[in-house]
Amino acid sequence: MNSAVLVFPGSNREGDVARALTRITGFSPAMVWHADTELPHGTDLVVLPGGFAYGDYLRCGAIAARAPIMNAVLHHAAKGGLVLGICNGFQILCEAGLLPGVLMRNAQLKFMCHDVFLRVERSDTAFTRRYNAGDVLRVPVAHGEGNYIADSETISRLEGEGRVLFRYTSPEGKLDEAYNFNGATNAIAGILSEKLNVLGLMPHPENHIDAAIGPTDGRGLFESVKAALAA
């Protein structure tokens, strides 16, 4: 399994996601600098990590989305290759047009950093095949701009096509505004592209993979990708 983790100036979770990939899939990813124009030959999965690429200047993800490496990522996605954007990576994928919508300022105007509960909406995707639909995962978030919005037509299309993969819920998996901490439309935490090969999500599954430091609910995502690529 060949993964590539993109590194932009201001990325800061690339080490976390590289560690998760190495420990869970058994293969170390290539770290690819934003100014490169090509992904390593045979790349199966591209990961855009969390952080503050380009200092969040202009809009979160806006400048990173136009970095030289992004043409190669667009090409990889168009061929059906897997792309995973976490947190700032999700913002970059939206700005790049690989996913619809925008991550706006959190409704409370605060940077939120704590564990949340995520309901897995479907298990028949490359990213969730090791979970069951309805599973509730405990994973951390750390963002100031995670309030997902899109026009109502886009939201209905995402919902109708089953492209909402994760939602913020209560620990029991119930939709509850009290747990939709950033105000996201329909409590959306993660969405898929039309062909289901591109996933963007705000929470950090890569940070809950090690029993030594807490829950391990994030492992399933990386196990899923590994299984999907081996299939």
Next chain:
Amino acid sequence: MKARITVTLKSGVLDPQGKAIEGALRSLGIEGVASVRQGKVFDIELASKDKKAAESELKNACEKLLANTVIENYRVEVIG
């Protein structure tokens, strides 16, 4: 030549920052503020002397980078 690009949030898009500013203005006792929306201004110096070409290139810049047209409108003014 100089140009000014103004980027504003589309109506209907929630602007919590604008709301917070609105509240701060009220708390300062500034009267008559019905609502505040926050936007961005870009002042650009142009090498070109061709106003029409500059306008179309700046529109292109807005579409490609300066505005996110999902949530924002933009206005390009080329100032002589």
